[in-house]
Amino acid sequence: MEERSTAEPGSGPVTGPETGPDTVIATRALTKRYRGGQLAVDGLDLAVPAGSVFGFLGPNGSGKTTTIRMLMGLIEPTSGTARVLGQPMPRATRTVLPQVGALIEGPALYGFLSGRDNLLRYDSADPTADPRTRRTRVEVALDRVGLTAAASKKAKAYSLGMKQRLGLAAALLQPRRLLVLDEPTNGLDPQGMREIRSLVRELASDGTTVFLSSHLLDEIEQVCTHAAVMAQGRLITQGPVSELAAGARGRLVVTTPDPGDAARVLKEQGVADVVVTEDRVTGEPPDDRDLAEVNAALVSAGVRVRGFGLERASLEDAFVALTGEGFDVAG
Numbered sequence: 380m381e382e383r384s385t386a387e388p389g390s391g392p393v394t395g396p397e398t399g400p401d402t403v404i405a406t407r408a409l410t411k412r413y414r415g416g417q418l419a420v421d422g423l424d425l426a427v428p429a430g431s432v433f434g435f436l437g438p439n440g441s442g443k444t445t446t447i448r449m450l451m452g453l454i455e456p457t458s459g460t461a462r463v464l465g466q467p468m469p470r471a472t473r474t475v476l477p478q479v480g481a482l483i484e485g486p487a488l489y490g491f492l493s494g495r496d497n498l499l500r501y502d503s504a505d506p507t508a509d510p511r512t513r514r515t516r517v518e519v520a521l522d523r524v525g526l527t528a529a530a531s532k533k534a535k536a537y538s539l540g541m542k543q544r545l546g547l548a549a550a551l552l553q554p555r556r557l558l559v560l561d562e563p564t565n566g567l568d569p570q571g572m573r574e575i576r577s578l579v580r581e582l583a584s585d586g587t588t589v590f591l592s593s594h595l596l597d598e599i600e601q602v603c604t605h606a607a608v609m610a611q612g613r614l615i616t617q618g619p620v621s622e623l624a625a626g627a628r629g630r631l632v633v634t635t636p637d638p639g640d641a642a643r644v645l646k647e648q649g650v651a652d653v654v655v656t657e658d659r660v661t662g663e664p665p666d667d668r669d670l671a672e673v674n675a676a677l678v679s680a681g682v683r684v685r686g687f688g689l690e691r692a693s694l695e696d697a698f699v700a701l702t703g704e705g706f707d708v709a710g
C-alpha cells in the first residue's frame with residue numbers, strides 16, 4: 380500500500396520547516412556522524428514554534444539525544460546548522476544557554492544534601508543569580524514543582540519522580556524562554572509520569588516553549604501541541620499533533636452481534652487487516668469504496684449492524700502509515 384511507504388526526510392504531510400522570530404528552534408540539514416562512523420542524525424530540518432509543547436518522538440536510538448546535545452551546544456554537528464532562540468549553536472552557547480532550562484539524562488544531584496540545599500547550590504553556581512534573593516528563588520521553585528513539604532529531606536531519599544521534579548526546579552530557578560527535557564518521564568511509575576506531565580502542561584501554560592523528547596506515543600498525544608517523529612536519525616514528519624494524527628486514516632469500526640459474518644463481508648468488500656474482538660469488528664477501510672456501500676453490503680448480507688463508523692486515527696496510526704513499521708511502545 381503506498382500509504383505505508385517511507386516518506387522522504389523532512390517531507391512530512393504537514394508543514395515544512397520555517398524560520399522566523401516565532402521559531403524557537405530551527406535546524407537545517409543538521410547531521411551528526413560519530414567518530415565510529417555511526418550516522419546518528421541525518422539531514423534534520425526541525426522547526427519548533429514559540430509557545431508550543433513540542434514532542435520529539437522516536438524509538439530508542441533514533442537520534443533524539445544526539446540532536447538535543449547539538450541544540451545545547453554540547454557536541455558539534457558534522458554538518459548543517461542549528462539556531463536556538465534565533466542564535467547559531469554552538470557559537471552562541473554562552474548567550475543562549477542562560478535562557479534555556481535543560482534536563483538532560485537525569486539531573487545531577489548531591490544525594491547527601493537536601494532538595495532545598497541542592498537548589499541553593501545550583502543557584503549559587505549561576506554567576507548571574509543575585510545572592511540576596513536566592514532563598515526566595517529556591518522556595519518559589521520548590522513550590523512550583525510541589526516539593527516544599529519534602530524540601531528538607533536528603534535527595535537520596537527521593538523517589539525517581541521527586542528527583543526529576545527537583546531537576547525541573549533547578550531548571551526553573553531563572554525565568555526561561557525554552558525548556559529542553561530529554562525523556563523526562565523515563566523510568567517513572569505511572570503516578571510519577573502523571574505528575575511530570577501535568578507539571579509540563581502547567582509550565583507551558585505561562586508561555587514557555589517546552590521541547591521534550593520521548594519514546595512514548597501516548598505521552599506525546601497527552602502533553603504536546605506539536606511533534607516531530609524520528610526514525611533512524613531521520614525526520615519522518617513534524618507539525619501540530621492534531622494534524623499529524625489526521626494525516627493517517629482511522630480504522631473502520633463495526634459493532635454487531637454477528638461478528639463472524641461481519642468480518643467475512645468486510646473482507647469481501649476490500650477491508651484489510653480485519654480484527655474481531657467480541658462484538659467489535661475493525662479494519663482498514665478500502666480506498667476505492669464508499670463506506671455507505673460497505674454498510675449496505677453488511678445489511679443486505681443479514682448482518683445486524685449496531686454501530687458503523689470511523690475511529691479517529693492516533694499518532695500511532697500516523698507513525699505506522701509513515702514508516703510501515705509498528706512503534707515499539709515499550710521502547
Ligand SMILES: Nc1ncnc2c1ncn2[C@@H]1O[C@H](COP(=O)(O)OP(=O)(O)OP(=O)(O)O)[C@@H](O)[C@H]1O
Pocket residue numbers: 413414415417418419437438439440441442443444445446594
Ligand atoms: N557517543 C557516541 N558514539 C557513537 N555512537 C553513538 C554515540 N551516542 C549515540 N550513538 C549512536 O547514535 C544513534 C542515536 O543515538 P541517540 O542516543 O541520539 O538516540 P536516542 O533517540 O536519544 O535514543 P535513546 O533514547 O536510547 O538515547 C544510536 O545508534 C547510538 O548507538
